[in-house]
Amino acid sequence: xxxxxxxxxxxxxxxxxxxxxxxxxxxxxxxxxxxxxxxxxxxxxxxxxxxxxxxxxxxxxxxxxxxxxxxxxxxxxxxxxxxxxxxxxxxxxxxxxxxxxxxxxxxxxxxxxxxxxxxxxxxxxxxxxxxxxxxxxxxxxxxxxxxxxxxxxxxxxxxxxxxxxxxxxxxxxxxxxxxxxxxxxxxxxxxxxxxxxxxxxxxxxx
Amino acid sequence: xxxxxxxxxxxxxxxxxxxxxxxxxxxxxxxxxxxxxxxxxxxxxxxxxxxxxxxxxxxxxxxxxxxxxxxxxxxxxxxxxxxxxxxxxxxxxxxxxxxxxxxxxxxxxxxxxxxxxxxxxxxxxxxxxxxxxxxxxxxxxxxxxxxxxxxxxxxxxxxxxxxxxxxxxxxxxxxxxxxxxxxxxxxxxxxxxxxxxxxxxxxxxxxxxxxxxxxxxxxxxxxxxxxxxxxxxxxxxxxxxxxxxxxxxxxxxxxxxxxxxxxxxxxxxxxxxx
Numbered sequence: 001x002x003x004x005x006x007x008x009x010x011x012x013x014x015x016x017x018x019x020x021x022x023x024x025x026x027x028x029x030x031x032x033x034x035x036x037x038x039x040x041x042x043x044x045x046x047x048x049x050x051x052x053x054x055x056x057x058x059x060x061x062x063x064x065x066x067x068x069x070x071x072x073x074x075x076x077x078x079x080x081x082x083x084x085x086x087x088x089x090x091x092x093x094x095x096x097x098x099x100x101x102x103x104x105x106x107x108x109x110x111x112x113x114x115x116x117x118x119x120x121x122x123x124x125x126x127x128x129x130x131x132x133x134x135x136x137x138x139x140x141x142x143x144x145x146x147x148x149x150x151x152x153x154x155x156x157x158x159x160x161x162x163x164x165x166x167x168x169x170x171x172x173x174x175x176x177x178x179x180x181x182x183x184x185x186x187x188x189x190x191x192x193x194x195x196x197x198x199x200x201x202x203x204x205x206x
Numbered sequence: 207x208x209x210x211x212x213x214x215x216x217x218x219x220x221x222x223x224x225x226x227x228x229x230x231x232x233x234x235x236x237x238x239x240x241x242x243x244x245x246x247x248x249x250x251x252x253x254x255x256x257x258x259x260x261x262x263x264x265x266x267x268x269x270x271x272x273x274x275x276x277x278x279x280x281x282x283x284x285x286x287x288x289x290x291x292x293x294x295x296x297x298x299x300x301x302x303x304x305x306x307x308x309x310x311x312x313x314x315x316x317x318x319x320x321x322x323x324x325x326x327x328x329x330x331x332x333x334x335x336x337x338x339x340x341x342x343x344x345x346x347x348x349x350x351x352x353x354x355x356x357x358x359x360x361x362x363x364x365x366x367x368x369x370x371x372x373x374x375x376x377x378x379x380x381x382x383x384x385x386x387x388x389x390x391x392x393x394x395x396x397x398x399x400x401x402x403x404x405x406x407x408x409x410x411x412x413x414x415x416x417x418x419x420x421x422x423x424x425x426x427x428x429x430x431x432x433x434x435x436x437x438x439x440x441x442x443x444x445x446x447x448x449x450x451x452x453x454x455x456x457x458x459x460x461x462x463x464x465x466x467x468x469x470x471x472x473x474x475x476x477x478x479x480x
Contacts, residue, residue: 036342037349040335047302047334091306091355100271100306108271116457120225121218124464128472138469142462148409148432150239151455160242172416179417 014194232452247436249426261376267304269383279447280434289319295327324363331355344372344399372399
């Protein structure tokens with residue numbers, strides 16, 4: 001029962017939604033719409049579950065003095081601070097906007113900006129033409145890197161057209177192949193979940 | 207120690223320093239390199255120019271502060287263009303932090319054109335649910351949007367009353383840093399309801415969208431900071447993206463020089479082994 005009930009619900013809802021996509025009958029469409037609205041209500045709970053889980057994990061980390069537990073204190077203080085600022089002042093509140101513009105934006109942007117330095121270091125150490133395929137990849141990468149910035153136009157007026165060709169033809173062809181592969185895999189996985197063959201979402205042992 | 211041995215073992219902090227200088231120096235002493243316009247960006251611009259005054263543009267802010275450097279300048283340039291053409295902007299977001307970024311953009315652009323909240327633009331807030339939310343939104347907006355981002359009833363605003371379903375949306379412009387984002391709009395909104403979709407993405411995500419550009423499912427694309435700079439050039443707004451192009455140009459040249467140096471060392475090491 002513990003496993004049969006969820007599998008039955010998944011099978012029923014999955015087949016119903018699949019049929020509803022193709023059947024233009026009013027009753028089917030209304031029922032499908034109702035299920036989707038219920039789904040949106042359930043999704044909203046996940047935000048609270050996420051916050052609750054984050055707090056629980058960090059409180060346990062502080063209690064048991066695990067590695068870097070001191071950072072968890074800062075995390076909880078700032079989490080509480082942003083929540084209070086948002087609840088009291090609203091989304092346009094002075095304190096909330098100040099914390100967002102002067103803490104969250106610069107800190108998040110800084111984390112992503114660090115990638116530029118590591119990419120440069122990786123480019124020097126790892127971007128080597130060790131075989132014909134790597135050489136082709138390297139040439140394409142260099143052409144796109146130079147052609148996609150204004151200095152490429154300054155060097156040679158034909159650079160942007162060449163880069164657009166690389167993006168529109170070989171890149172598009174390769175990406176299309178990858179997208180088809182991924183989508184076929186997704187269809188296969190969806191069928192496995194609906195038919196109960198794939199049960200990892202239930203957790204626990206099979 | 208041979209010169210190439212020294213270069214091969216170079217401390218990476220020197221590489222970091224060179225990249226830092228490559229970015230900072232052009233910001234202090236701009237080169238003024240001209241920004242060329244590419245077809246995917248021009249398509250977005252031409253669509254906004256061609257739409258009749260009063261058209262409703264849905265702007266979806268699907269990024270967080272981490273991608274703010276690339277996508278916020280594009281957001282500003284796009285909103286500037288929409289308001290200049292007197293289009294109405296219906297903002298929402300698939301990412302929660304995007305809503306605050308969108309509001310900050312409104313505060314910067316809307317007063318310049320004397321636009322009024324609720325009449326010329328509105329922010330309906332963060333909408334979770336991804337694909338299911340978009341399918342529901344296109345069918346009946348009221349099932350997804352009951353209030354604006356402040357919690358006020360959506361029907362209390364004239365613009366809120368105008369948008370009932372996908373047929374009331376003339377264009378969707380999504381500023382997307384990942385998932386959910388531009389692909390969701392293309393797959394679940396354009397494919398189902400036929401509403402034209404245009405997008406702005408980070409540079410790393412831009413190549414992934416080209417199949418959809420090619421098939422016509424995506425009307426146009428602003429890729430990375432370059433795309434934002436192109437749009438700024440088209441709308442006549444010299445701002446952060448244009449200013450950043452000189453730095454990006456020099457930084458790319460420096461990285462390419464590192465790649466060339468690394469491969470010269472590879473060739474030298476092969477010859478030494480022989």
